[in-house]
Amino acid sequence: MRFDLYAEEALYGPQGFYTQHGRAGTQGGDFITSPETSTLFGGCVASYLDQVWHELKCPDPFVVVEAGSGIGSLCRDIFLSIQDCADALRYVMIERSDHQRETAFARVTESCFIDREEIPVAALKDLPVGPFVGVVLANELLDNLPPRVVRKAAEGWLELHVENGNEAWQPAENSAATMAASLAPKASPGTTLPLHVKGAVWINRAMKLLERGRILAFDYGVENSEALLDRPLGEWLRTYRGHHRAGTPYAEPGTRDITCDVAFDQLPGSPRISLQADWLVSQGIESMTEWAREQWRDAAASPDSTAVAARQVLDEAAALTSQTGLGAFLVAEWQISD
CATH class of the missing domain: 3.40.50.12710 (Rossmann fold)
Structure with missing residues (x-):
């Protein structure tokens, strides 16, 4: 399949x-x-x-x-x-x-x-x-x-199929091969690509x-x-x-x-x-969390429950914006x- x-x-x-x-x-x-x-x-x-x-x-x-x-x-x-x-x-x-x-x-x-x-x-x-x-x-x-998945062969493209729980590569249909070639005209043999x-x-x-x-x-x-x-x-x-x-x-x-x-x-x-x-940032996440930064800055040395809640908000904002x-x-x- x-x-x-x-x-x-x-x-x-x-x-x-x-x-x-x-x-x-x-x-x-x-x-x-x-x-x-x-x-x-x-x-x-x-x-x-x-x-x-x-x-x-x-x-x-x-x-x-x-x-x-x-x-x-x-x-x-x-x-x-x-x-x-x-x-x-x-x-x-x-x-x-x-x-x-x-x-x-x-x-x-x-x-x-x-x-x-x-x-x-x-x-x-x-x-x-x-x-x-x-x-x-x-x-x-x-x-x-789910994408179609193709692999560059020595000549043309192969397409991923699944047979009995294993991957199987078969010659790609013309439509898939044409799309792959247009997206990656310089692809090397063995290169795979989602469509x-x-x-x-x-x-x-x-x-x-x-x-x-x-x-x-x-x-x-x-x-x-x-x-x-x-x-x-x-x-x-x-x-x-x-x-x-x-x-x-x-x-x-x-x-x-x-x-x-x-x-x-x-x-x-x-x-x-x-x-x-x-x-x-463009939608205001920094202004939404300004209160938390102020709260944590003022109480970090001896945080109460409000400061701990503020720290959680800051951690959540950091997770949403983490570059990794x-x-x-x-x-x-x-x-x-x-």
């Missing part, structure tokens, strides 16, 4: 990793994303949404679609932080896992709308019907859209949803596919389970997350790309106009 088809089934099929149990989170999770690291991330995204709402001339409704919403951490933190566009905001969480989707809706409702009869939140399995004015968010979604066909399709779908607005995607990866050519396959195609690397992706499908660094040049359009650390961790993730923004 071709690798991308195998991985799709292993992640999202009836016995797939996300269908059964896999999720982000510190307790009982398999990996940590920015929303689980700190509520500061949601605060920065809320600041961004307020800014975009003004740039779009204050539309009402202002629709925000979050793809791959998991258990609702980002949605919850946005509603707890949003200011200017709060009354206009209509939020749609997209999550393929039935269990996570139900959990997310309950968490957001109980955290943000316990006393309201009508809530501006929906939870769906797939993208809604457009067009609308607003923002499409994707935090660590693209890395979980983000599903990622490109997803971005195209998101673009068609928007009458006006933005697409904002956070993920680990590279700006240019050529940056992957000198890296071994096992470095940019990885598995995780229980916060640890989980070995080969080819065996025991459904028992581990399968993820791939994103080559953003393979996605359509011309997004503006920045480091997550820089993006968070989450801060090195890429943020891609597409602007969609009339």
Whole structure:
């Protein structure tokens, strides 16, 4: 079976990793994303949404679609932080896992709308019907859209298949070989490369949803596919389970997350790309944590509970902006106009 088809089934099929149990989170999770690291991330995204709402001339409704919403951490933190566009905001969480989707809706409702009869939140399995004015968010979604994987041969390209729990390389179809050759015309034999066909399709779908607005995607990866050519396959195609690397992706499908660094040049359009650390600074993370810096500075010698809480906030901010961790993730923004 071709690798991308195998991985799709292993992640999202009836016995797939996300269908059964896999999720982000510190307790009982398999990996940590920015929303689980700190509520500061949601605060920065809320600041961004307020800014975009003004740039779009204050539309009402202002629709925000979050793809791959998991258990609702980002949605919850946005509603707890949003200011200017709060009354206009209509939020749609997209999550393929039935269990996570139900959990997310309950968490957001109980955290943000316990006393309201009508809530501006929906939870769906797939993208809604457009067009609308607003923002499409994707935090660590693209890395979980399985790529096709190719390897340069002495002549032409081979494509990765999975057979009986092992990798098998077969001659690539013309479409895959042509795409690989255009991305890496000088590739040496043995070089491997992901082809983000599903990622490109997803971005195209998101673009068609928007009458006006933005697409904002956070993920680990590279700006240019050529940056992957000198890296071994096992470095940019990885598995995780229980916060640890989980070995080969080819065996025991459904028992581990399968993820791939994103080559953003393979996605359509011309997004503006920045480091997550820089993006968070642009959205005010330093001003959000100024109180914590002052509190810790004044009480560091003999910290009380308030100072300890301030220190935790500073540690969370440092984790989000670390150049050797989450801060090195890429943020891609597409602007969609009339």
